[in-house]
Amino acid sequence: MATYRLPPPGSTSPRDAWHAGLLAGFGAPGWALAASFVGFGALSRELGLPLPLSLLSTVAIWAMPGQMALTEMQAMGADFLAILLAVTLVNARFLPMTLPLFAHLRRHKPAGAAGRRYRVALYALGQFVALTFWTGSMRVVPTLPQPQRLPWLFGFGLSCIFVSCVATVCGFAAASTLPVTLKLALVFLNPLFFLLVFADDVKGADNVAALLAGAVIGLAVHPFWPDWSLLIGGVVGGSIAFVVGEKIGDHKDKPAELDSPEP
Amino acid sequence: MSAHDLWLTGTILAAAAGSYLWRGLGVWLSGRVTADSAVMRWVTCVSYAMLSALIARMLLLPEGPLATTPLIDRVIACAVGLIALFALRRNTLAAVIIGSATLALLATLRAYAVL
Numbered sequence: 001m002a003t004y005r006l007p008p009p010g011s012t013s014p015r016d017a018w019h020a021g022l023l024a025g026f027g028a029p030g031w032a033l034a035a036s037f038v039g040f041g042a043l044s045r046e047l048g049l050p051l052p053l054s055l056l057s058t059v060a061i062w063a064m065p066g067q068m069a070l071t072e073m074q075a076m077g078a079d080f081l082a083i084l085l086a087v088t089l090v091n092a093r094f095l096p097m098t099l100p101l102f103a104h105l106r107r108h109k110p111a112g113a114a115g116r117r118y119r120v121a122l123y124a125l126g127q128f129v130a131l132t133f134w135t136g137s138m139r140v141v142p143t144l145p146q147p148q149r150l151p152w153l154f155g156f157g158l159s160c161i162f163v164s165c166v167a168t169v170c171g172f173a174a175a176s177t178l179p180v181t182l183k184l185a186l187v188f189l190n191p192l193f194f195l196l197v198f199a200d201d202v203k204g205a206d207n208v209a210a211l212l213a214g215a216v217i218g219l220a221v222h223p224f225w226p227d228w229s230l231l232i233g234g235v236v237g238g239s240i241a242f243v244v245g246e247k248i249g250d251h252k253d254k255p256a257e258l259d260s261p262e263p
Numbered sequence: 264m265s266a267h268d269l270w271l272t273g274t275i276l277a278a279a280a281g282s283y284l285w286r287g288l289g290v291w292l293s294g295r296v297t298a299d300s301a302v303m304r305w306v307t308c309v310s311y312a313m314l315s316a317l318i319a320r321m322l323l324l325p326e327g328p329l330a331t332t333p334l335i336d337r338v339i340a341c342a343v344g345l346i347a348l349f350a351l352r353r354n355t356l357a358a359v360i361i362g363s364a365t366l367a368l369l370a371t372l373r374a375y376a377v378l
Contacts, residue, residue, distance in 0.1 A: 003355045003356075027356070028355045028356040028359070031356055031359075032359060035363070043327070049271070050268060050271075053268065053271050053272060053275060056272065056275050056276075057275050057278075057279075060275060060276060060278075060279035061275065061278055061279045061282050062279075062282070063282055065317065066278065066282055068326075068327070070274070070275065070278055072327075074271060074274065080270070080273075080274055080277070083274050083278060084274070084277050084278055084281055087278035087281055087282060088278070088281030088282065088284065088285075091281065091282040091285055092285055093285075093310065093313045093314065093317070094282065094285035094286045094289060095285040095286075095288055095289045095292075096289070096306045096307075096309045096310040096313065097289065097310045097313075097314075098285070098286050098288075098289020098290055098293065099289045099292055099293050099296065099303065099306045099310075100293075100298075100303050100306055100307040100310065101293075102289060102290050102293035102294075103293045103296065103297075103298040103303055104298065105293070106293050106294050106298065107298060119294075122290050122293075123287060123290050125290075126283070126286040126287055126289065126290040127283060127286060129286045129289070131314060131317075134310075134314075135314075180328075180370075181367045181370045181371050181374070182367065183328055184328055184329060184331075184332060184366060184367060184370050185363040185364065185366055185367040186363075187325075187327065187328055187329050188322075188329060188337070188340065188362075188363050188366045189359055189360075189362075189363040190321075191318045191321035191322045192322070192340070192341060192344050192359055192362045192363060193355065193359045194314070194318045195318055195322065195341060195344070195345070196344055196345065196348050196355050196358050196359055196362070197355060198311075198315070198318075199345055199348065200348060200353055200355060202311070206304065206307075206308055207307065207308065207311050209308075210307075210308040210309070210310075210311035210312040210315065211311050211312070211314075211315040212315070213312055213315075214311065214312025214313060214314070214315035214316040214319075215315045215316060215318070215319035217312075217316065218312075218315070218316025218317070218319055218320060219316070219319050219320065219323060219324065222320060222324055229316060229320065230313055230316050230317055230320070231313070233312055233313065233315075233316030234309050234310070234312045234313025234314075234316055235309055235312075235313075236312075237312035237315070237316065238305065238308035238309030238310070238311065238312035238313070239305065239308070239309070241308045241311075241312060242304060242305040242308040242309075245304065245308065246301070246304075
């Protein structure tokens, strides 16, 4: 069973891509999201974050580690600036994530008013970037023809957020009735999903090396600088993997982009 | 809406703006860096390494409820999930449910002092 729903083979229709994207969010990635947002909804209630604000954080921040930090810090009475810095810092990973994904979309350069609309759409699409969306999109987008990319991404992003909002409400409502072991399984499900997705299918020796180096360095650094372990693991581990990949020259063997850059 | 809720709303919106800053900057820079360049390959490696560090931390050095489970239980549950993934012809959904159920089962067994 494919992890991500794709448009029918041979189709180049944007409408097919939009539908496939919407359905993709209700597939395996949606279940993984739902599990972790049920956990988040339950946590919000236990830590005194009202449901509307819990939902607002899901829609507006749209990043689980940042939302967890905010929910825990407000319960501990942290001040505005401390929360803002913590969330902004933990989400710095969105910069290196957004860049390569959107580079696939920048190959398309419509002229004039259509170009302006396209650029506005790209900035709107940026809000969806988060672990689940990015992992799925990096896998799917290079395989889609240009006219299907944006519709698929918008469908996938919207259905991911929809599923997460429904799950947040369910978790909030069921907070006091969920057994402890079920809560454990729900919180565990999300990181396990990504472990499996990465184990299943990541292209290129450099990216595989990045996964290994990032995990090892991140864990090694964590006891000393917990706030910086992601950034250090990412930059140091990623750079080592990049050098290894360039030495092997593996990127030359990667499948070429489906359609060539436009003139 | 109480004053505290209003303060929380402002904090959430500010944190959302702080998060979008990185996303928007990424969208902007993506128009200025060549797609197949060495810089882009490096940035992709950094992303994968950062996500891997995040996932490793969530699984092996978690905060919150998972911190109450022993490390060995989480490692066993991950191993069962990985074995299930390849045994079930790469069905991610089934494998992730089996892996999580393993953790719940181990926690239940410990709660009843079987383990």
